[in-house]
Amino acid sequence: MMFKHIFIIKLSFVFFASILSTTVFAEKDIYILNSHYKTSQTMFNLSDGSNYNTWAMKGSWTDNFSNFGSVNCVGQAQRSKKKDLSIYGVCEIKDEKKLKKWWTIERNVGVSELGVGKSVQVAAEGYWSVLNGANCNYAIKHGEEYSYSITKCKITSNQAKSLSNKVN
Numbered sequence: 001m002m003f004k005h006i007f008i009i010k011l012s013f014v015f016f017a018s019i020l021s022t023t024v025f026a027e028k029d030i031y032i033l034n035s036h037y038k039t040s041q042t043m044f045n046l047s048d049g050s051n052y053n054t055w056a057m058k059g060s061w062t063d064n065f066s067n068f069g070s071v072n073c074v075g076q077a078q079r080s081k082k083k084d085l086s087i088y089g090v091c092e093i094k095d096e097k098k099l100k101k102w103w104t105i106e107r108n109v110g111v112s113e114l115g116v117g118k119s120v121q122v123a124a125e126g127y128w129s130v131l132n133g134a135n136c137n138y139a140i141k142h143g144e145e146y147s148y149s150i151t152k153c154k155i156t157s158n159q160a161k162s163l164s165n166k167v168n
Helices: 002-029 126-131 157-164
Strands: 030-045 051-063 068-079 085-095 100-110 114-124 135-142 146-154
Touching: 002 157, 030 068, 030 135, 030 157, 051 085, 085 114, 100 126, 114 126, 126 157
Parallel strands: none
Antiparallel strands: 030 051, 030 146, 051 068, 068 085, 085 100, 100 114, 114 135, 135 146
């Protein structure tokens, strides 16, 4: 009887330890990019009530792997007369070692000042290529002349290890 209780206690410990380790270590397999931008745009208001604009954002970024650098984005936005919003852009992101990566950003949800969307790393130099094809979610908040965004990507343990041990 005592052996059965010890076995159940050990089995319970292993079960809860595995759940805890999955919960605790799951966060490390996420890539997080925080960006701050100065924004500018040119807008045309069409006679049917829709509008079209081009925009540019330049600023800086940091990530959860202790990297930092500059970011330069350009794109376009279109709002239909029904107020549906469509935004597409491309960002060139340069790190402190001057290595570059390029991300697309797209969203069809939200308002001009605030929204969420999808981004994908489409190309990169050096160790950043480990993130090529990464599908990410982002949220952005626009102020009068500035913007702030946070991008989160689920990555594999191997990708996280490569970013932690980057060499170039």
